[in-house]
Amino acid sequence: MSEVKYSKEHEWIKLDGDVATIGITKHATEMLGDIVFAELPEKGSSVEKDGTAGVVESTKAASDVYTPVSGEVVDTNQVIVDDPSKINQDPEDSAWFFKLKIKDPSEMDTLMNKDDYDKFAKETSA
Amino acid sequence: METKKTSLYQLHQDCNAKFVEFAGYQMPIQYSEGIVEEHKFTRNHSGIFDVSHMGQLFIYGGEDLSKDLEKIFPLDLKNLKLNHSKYSFLMDKDAGIHDDLIITKTNEGFLIILNAACKDNDFKILKELLEEKYKMVLDENRSLIAIQGPKSSEILNDVINGVKDLNFMSGNWFKFENQKVYITRSGYTGEDGFEISITNDFVDQLTRELINKGSKLIGLGARDTLRLEAGLCLYGHDLDKDKTPVEANLKWAISKERISKGDFIGSDIIIKQLNDGVSKIRVGIKPEGRIIAREKTKIFNQSDVHIGEITSGTFGPSVNGPVAMGYVENEFSKKNTKVFLEVRGKKHPASICSLPFYKKSYVKGVN
Numbered sequence: 001m002s003e004v005k006y007s008k009e010h011e012w013i014k015l016d017g018d019v020a021t022i023g024i025t026k027h028a029t030e031m032l033g034d035i036v037f038a039e040l041p042e043k044g045s046s047v048e049k050d051g052t053a054g055v056v057e058s059t060k061a062a063s064d065v066y067t068p069v070s071g072e073v074v075d076t077n078q079v080i081v082d083d084p085s086k087i088n089q090d091p092e093d094s095a096w097f098f099k100l101k102i103k104d105p106s107e108m109d110t111l112m113n114k115d116d117y118d119k120f121a122k123e124t125s126a
Numbered sequence: 127m128e129t130k131k132t133s134l135y136q137l138h139q140d141c142n143a144k145f146v147e148f149a150g151y152q153m154p155i156q157y158s159e160g161i162v163e164e165h166k167f168t169r170n171h172s173g174i175f176d177v178s179h180m181g182q183l184f185i186y187g188g189e190d191l192s193k194d195l196e197k198i199f200p201l202d203l204k205n206l207k208l209n210h211s212k213y214s215f216l217m218d219k220d221a222g223i224h225d226d227l228i229i230t231k232t233n234e235g236f237l238i239i240l241n242a243a244c245k246d247n248d249f250k251i252l253k254e255l256l257e258e259k260y261k262m263v264l265d266e267n268r269s270l271i272a273i274q275g276p277k278s279s280e281i282l283n284d285v286i287n288g289v290k291d292l293n294f295m296s297g298n299w300f301k302f303e304n305q306k307v308y309i310t311r312s313g314y315t316g317e318d319g320f321e322i323s324i325t326n327d328f329v330d331q332l333t334r335e336l337i338n339k340g341s342k343l344i345g346l347g348a349r350d351t352l353r354l355e356a357g358l359c360l361y362g363h364d365l366d367k368d369k370t371p372v373e374a375n376l377k378w379a380i381s382k383e384r385i386s387k388g389d390f391i392g393s394d395i396i397i398k399q400l401n402d403g404v405s406k407i408r409v410g411i412k413p414e415g416r417i418i419a420r421e422k423t424k425i426f427n428q429s430d431v432h433i434g435e436i437t438s439g440t441f442g443p444s445v446n447g448p449v450a451m452g453y454v455e456n457e458f459s460k461k462n463t464k465v466f467l468e469v470r471g472k473k474h475p476a477s478i479c480s481l482p483f484y485k486k487s488y489v490k491g492v493n
């Protein structure tokens with residue numbers, strides 16, 4: 001299994017073979033506050049890198065969730081739709097959003113590693 | 127214009143507040159625990175809200191003042207008892223709402239609590255309408271805090287003895303550290319509670335004592351979810367100059383006695399609307415499922431005709447689901463009417479419901 005990568009839109013992505021698991025970062029959940037609603041892409045649909053692939057809402061506002069790579073949605077996490085507070089509790093593991101069969105592995109190269117993302121998150125929230 | 131800070135700014139910082147600019151003030155939107163926890167703590171225990179940005183307008187006068195204010199507010203002020211409060215509105219001649227407010231009769235005249243964003247304009251309007259006959263002070267030297275929730279009476283009474291005997295929508299002067307504080311049993315969360323007017327120099331000390339007794343500071347974020355669950359309006363969203371009290375479904379706040387006579391600003395329109403009905407009216411709206419329909423969301427009927435708009439919508443932590451209110455054409459305002467809400471291009475089913483979403487537990491009392 002490859003290392004976890006991060007996008008500038010605060011998604012994380014973990015690649016296992018040609019299937020990527022995608023969610024939002026802990027830093028993103030801290031910025032959003034209590035998440036009370038989650039909408040996920042439909043299974044079987046295709047999503048394009050940097051396109052909208054879902055929505056999360058806090059008590060304050062709605063925010064789009066983007067996909068950091070292109071692919072076909074092969075699975076979605078119903079658990080976070082039924083109980084969105086799980087996203088605040090465990091954003092970078094059990095509260096994943098969707099899984100993609102990826103189209104172009106080279107898209108992974110455009111993303112940040114953990115150190116770079118942490119630096120980026122710190123800079124942009126300052 | 128520079129944003130103002132309330133006298134509790136340092137305490138907010140000490141409690142790790144996240145700040146937002148609201149009506150020209152740096153106000154806490156939430157603290158470290160977050161809106162949902164703060165909301166639930168208020169419902170189950172006791173929360174303190176800094177509402178010092180709101181206007182505290184003291185108008186000094188006797189019977190003449192009551193008479194003159196009756197030309198402005200649709201209230202029976204001559205018969206309002208000392209230290210009793212009423213909810214009302216400042217209207218224009220078309221009955222459009224310029225602000226909603228709480229007015230209390232004091233031993234020296236009246237105290238009117240105004241919305242922060244409206245207070246300066248309200249002051250101007252009232253000064254003109256009262257023809258500068260009375261001394262009016264929009265007091266910047268006093269802070270205002272609210273303490274709300276089932277444990278608030280016990281906690282506040284521990285610090286300021288006697289407050290627990292106040293009835294709902296009534297108040298009195300009390301002493302804290304030899305300072306005169308004016309306390310009313312009121313609030314805007316759907317819970318039992320109090321609003322405390324105290325000099326700026328002592329508000330920090332009082333608030334810290336209330337925190338030591340077990341209450342917690344609560345931000346504007348939870349204040350919004352609490353008031354929406356309680357079915358209460360927020361000026362600038364659910365109420366504005368283009369809406370009348372009858373359209374806002376607030377006719378309970380208009381004195382029947384005054385309607386029969388009619389001589390207040392906007393009374394022609396109010397009487398006409400009470401007799402002939404209104405074309406749009408404020409209702410509660412409960413989305414099916416978990417989708418949140420926020421302000422400006424369009425409302426459609428079952429034939430896909432646009433019939434109204436959401437004016438407030440969020441997630442209600444005590445209801446554990448989405449809640450909203452808005453204005454719909456009168457014929458679709460009946461409870462249980464099926465409607466559709468357009469969110470992100472898709473129409474989601476919802477139904478018209480009665481307010482509040484969350485049942486009040488105010489302390490009863492003579493009023």
